[in-house]
Amino acid sequence: MKRYYKKSMWVIAAAVLLGASACTKNFELYNSDNTGINPDDLKGDFNDVGVFLTRAQRSIINFSDGGDPNSYQLQQNLNADCYSGYFMSPNPFNGGQNNLSYSLISGWNGEPFKVGYLNIMSSVNRLRTNGVNTSYPAVWGIAQVLQVAGMSRITDIYGPIPYSQVGTSKSAIPYDSQEDVYKRFFLELDSANINLRNQINHVTDSLPFDFAKFDLVYDGDFTRWLQFSNSLRLRLAMHIVKAAPALAKEQAEKAMDPANGGTITSNTGNMKVKVAGSGFSNPLVFIALNWADIRIGASIQSYMTGYADPRISKYFDMSTDTTFPSRYQGIRIGSVGGNAAKGDYTGYSNLDVTGSNPSFTLTTPTQIMTAAEVYFLRAEAALRGWANAGGSVQTLYEQGINTSMEQWNVNAGTYVSDNTHKPAGFTDPKNSAANAPAPSEITVKWDDGALEAVKMERIITQKWIAMFPEGQEAWTEFRRTGYPKLFPVVNNFSGGVINSATQIRRIPFPQNEYNTNNPEVQKAITLLNGPDNGATRVWWDVQ
Numbered sequence: 407m408k409r410y411y412k413k414s415m416w417v418i419a420a421a422v423l424l425g426a427s428a429c430t431k432n433f434e435l436y437n438s439d440n441t442g443i444n445p446d447d448l449k450g451d452f453n454d455v456g457v458f459l460t461r462a463q464r465s466i467i468n469f470s471d472g473g474d475p476n477s478y479q480l481q482q483n484l485n486a487d488c489y490s491g492y493f494m495s496p497n498p499f500n501g502g503q504n505n506l507s508y509s510l511i512s513g514w515n516g517e518p519f520k521v522g523y524l525n526i527m528s529s530v531n532r533l534r535t536n537g538v539n540t541s542y543p544a545v546w547g548i549a550q551v552l553q554v555a556g557m558s559r560i561t562d563i564y565g566p567i568p569y570s571q572v573g574t575s576k577s578a579i580p581y582d583s584q585e586d587v588y589k590r591f592f593l594e595l596d597s598a599n600i601n602l603r604n605q606i607n608h609v610t611d612s613l614p615f616d617f618a619k620f621d622l623v624y625d626g627d628f629t630r631w632l633q634f635s636n637s638l639r640l641r642l643a644m645h646i647v648k649a650a651p652a653l654a655k656e657q658a659e660k661a662m663d664p665a666n667g668g669t670i671t672s673n674t675g676n677m678k679v680k681v682a683g684s685g686f687s688n689p690l691v692f693i694a695l696n697w698a699d700i701r702i703g704a705s706i707q708s709y710m711t712g713y714a715d716p717r718i719s720k721y722f723d724m725s726t727d728t729t730f731p732s733r734y735q736g737i738r739i740g741s742v743g744g745n746a747a748k749g750d751y752t753g754y755s756n757l758d759v760t761g762s763n764p765s766f767t768l769t770t771p772t773q774i775m776t777a778a779e780v781y782f783l784r785a786e787a788a789l790r791g792w793a794n795a796g797g798s799v800q801t802l803y804e805q806g807i808n809t810s811m812e813q814w815n816v817n818a819g820t821y822v823s824d825n826t827h828k829p830a831g832f833t834d835p836k837n838s839a840a841n842a843p844a845p846s847e848i849t850v851k852w853d854d855g856a857l858e859a860v861k862m863e864r865i866i867t868q869k870w871i872a873m874f875p876e877g878q879e880a881w882t883e884f885r886r887t888g889y890p891k892l893f894p895v896v897n898n899f900s901g902g903v904i905n906s907a908t909q910i911r912r913i914p915f916p917q918n919e920y921n922t923n924n925p926e927v928q929k930a931i932t933l934l935n936g937p938d939n940g941a942t943r944v945w946w947d948v949q
Contacts, residue, residue, distance in 0.1 A: 475689030480517035483693055483700055486563070487877030489910055490884060491705030491870075491892040494737035496698065496751030502743010508900035508910060510940055516916030522560035523572065526553055531573035543610055544628060545617065547601030551635045554591045554598075555677075555774065558642055561587050562882045563913050565944040566933040568926070578923055581930035584945035588646055592657055595639050602632040603667060622680045632667040634677050637780045640669060641879070644783055645886060647790070648948035658787050662794035669784070670777045673813045678771035687768040690875060694757045695768070702755040704832045705845065705892045707736030709871060712830035713850060716821065720758055720765045720814040721874055727753025730835040738832060740895030741840040750836060757875070765814070766875075773876050776813060781806035782869035789861055800852040803865055807850075810872035825851035832893060845891040863889045885911060885947050903939050910940045911947055 487493045488506050495506060503509040530553045533539065539546040561567045561584050568579040569587045582590070604610045605628050618626025624634075643657035660666060670676065681688055694700045702722050710718040711734050718734060725735040735754045742751055758765040785802035788795035795802065804822045811818040828847055834840035848863050856864070866889035873880050884892060894906040904910050915938055919927045927938075936942035943949065 475687065475692045477517055477521060478689035479693055479699065480514045481521050482518070482878055483690065484514060485518075485913060486881040487690075487700070487875070488703060488739050490877040490880035491703050491739075491890065492875055492877045492880060493700050494703045494739050494742065496701050496737060496742060496754065497748050498743040502897065503899050504743075505913075507740040507743060507895055507897045508904045508940060510900070510914060512917045515913050516918055518560055518563050518913070519567075519916045519919070522557055522567070526556040526560075527572045534573075542613060543601040544605035544613065547598040547605070547635075548628075548631055550594045550598040550601075551631065551638065554594050554642075555638055557587075558591060558638075558645075559878050562645070562878070562944065564915060565912055565942075566930040568923075578926050580926050581933065583933045585650065588642065588650075588946075589653075591642055592639065592653075595635055599632060599635055599666065602628050602635065606632065606667075623677060629667070630670075630675050633670050633675055634775065636661045636667055637669040637675075637677075637775060637783075640780065640783050640787070641775070644786060645882065646946045648886070649946040655790070655792055658783075659793045662784060662787065662792075662796065664794070664796075670775070670780045673777050673809065675777055676773065676813070677775040678773050680771045682769035682771075688766070688770045688772055690772070691757065691759060691766045691768050691770060694766075695759045698752045700757075701751060702734075702736040702757070704736040704738035704834075704840070704842075705890070706871070706874065707734055707755065708832050708845060708893070709829045709867065709890065710734070712844065713821075713824070713827045715871065716816040716819060717811065717814045717871070720816060722755045723758050723760050725753055725755050727835075729753075735835070736832070738834060738840040738842070738893050738896050740897045741834065741837055743897065775876075775879075776810070776872065778806045778810035778813060778872040779869060779879075781809055782865055782872065785865050786862070789858070789865065799861065799865075800854060803852055803868065806865075806872060807868055813872075821850060823851050825849045825853075837896075840896050842893050845893055848890075862887060863891075866890060884909075885943075900940065904941045908941070911943045912940060914938045914940065 483493070484495060484499075485505050488495070499506075500509075500511065504511055505514055530549050533546065533549050538549070557567070557569065561569075565584050566581040567584075567587060569582045570590060571580055601610075616626065621627075624630040640658055640661035643654045643661060645654075647654040662669060690700070707722070709715070710721065722734050724732045726732070727735075737751050737754050759767070781802050784795045784797070785799050785806060788797065788799045788802055797805070807822050808818055811821070826849065828849055829844045831844045832840070832842045846863070846867070848860070848867055850864075850868070852864065853860070866883060866887045870880055870883065870890050873883075884890070892909070894909060898904065898906045915927055915930065931938050934942050935945070
């Protein structure tokens with residue numbers, strides 16, 4: 407793994423795809439620079455910046471230059487996307503003994519780690535060593551925001567990670583506690599925001615090149631980058647509310663303070679990475695459509711069918727299995743395997759990828775953060791009594807729902823005032839062992855007189871529906887809050903390590919780290935709240 411820390415990929419938007427990047431199955435490419443960029447391109451007047459930026463960003467999207475999202479499948483899709491309740495694979499990988507049934511496969515567990523250091527940290531470090539941080543501070547600010555966004559996902563998967571000393575000449579890279587990593591995130595966002603505000607307010611010189619041509623997210627709009635940075639700060643602040651309540655409050659109030667540039671408030675500010683026109687594919691859609699390796703999870707289907715949610719036809723396709731009537735039909739996590747053969751569940755509901763106007767295509771941008779999520783974060787902040795939330799809990803909660811409905815171009819109707827519909831029970835027409843009663847009794851309509859726990863469940867449940875299909879953050883929020891209430895695994899093959907009711911809390915450190923950085927991994931384990939397994943909670947995951 408040491409080579410991942412030191413590998414160079416000359417990219418300004420190094421982490422543009424963050425946790426949604428897709429990489430090649432040919433891992434030998436990790437040992438060579440496949441961007442076609444010479445480090446000298448970073449010198450001089452940036453006349454060639456377009457070449458190295460577009461090539462580098464494309465390499466982050468897909469190392470193979472051919473649309474093969476194998477890395478994303480292991481990085482996120484066969485763990486967090488399914489642990490979040492959004493998805494389940496119809497493929498009984500390893501006979502059903504895999505991460506989706508808590509039999510954690512070592513070869514799968516290292517992919518998020520690899521992406522973090524090969525794609526994100528090394529790239530941003532290369533910019534620093536080439537002086538971009540001083541020559542083009544606004545560009546450096548975006549790089550810092552991307553690094554925090556990307557590496558926050560990595561620490562939320564593993565807990566302690568190497569961070570503060572990555573890129574140094576040390577032969578052994580020490581791990582930082584997750585608490586220290588989060589504190590460093592906030593300092594880096596402070597620096598980024600200063601640089602972005604200076605660019606917006608013309609304190610610093612205009613860039614000598616058209617950054618919009620190389621920006622796969624906001625078309626060169628630094629104001630929207632600043633709003634994403636503040637929204638990211640708010641998300642991270644809420645993550646740590648149980649572990650460090652005073653710091654969480656401080657950072658959340660800073661994020662929401664209008665004087666600091668504001669947060670995302672409309673769908674035009676959604677953080678989505680474009681792939682159209684680049685020759686690359688949305689990795690989630692590729693896996694669902696071309697490989698048939700992922701289908702809708704039972705939990706999200708249960709909530710949306712129970713609520714008669716108008717977004718359901720935008721999220722899912724109807725089942726195509728001819729052995730039962732066509733309907734929205736999910737798969738319960740951990741229920742595929744044993745005697746089940748691949749193909750038994752492929753006719754269950756997929757993403758909405760068919761029809762004349764599907765929501766998800768191979769060129770659909772990859773979603774990282776939306777305005778709806780930010781409204782729900784602000785609603786929780788208001789519920790906690792924090793300053794700068796900008797509205798009542800109910801107002802922000804309903805804005806979150808309505809903004810999501812607008813994002814998916816559906817008519818909300820009476821959804822926000824519905825106090826009768828509840829999540830539905832789950833029935834698997836092919837496997838009665840997976841059947842389960844409704845996971846919750848929570849309704850949609852806001853009730854100011856409800857208990858605080860009920861209010862929190864209502865906010866997080868609707869936030870979870872609105873964040874679909876971004877499973878990494880959804881899994882984090884489930885672990886942090888316990889909401890929404892999700893169906894547990896049908897088959898738990900962890901050998902008693904992971905409790906089915908508590909569900910999986912993290913992914914173990916990669917085996918390659920044990921092989922190449924073992925003394926530091928052993929120290930990192932002492933920073934955990936228990937052994938290096940899937941049952942141990944990360945720092946902010948306070949019971």
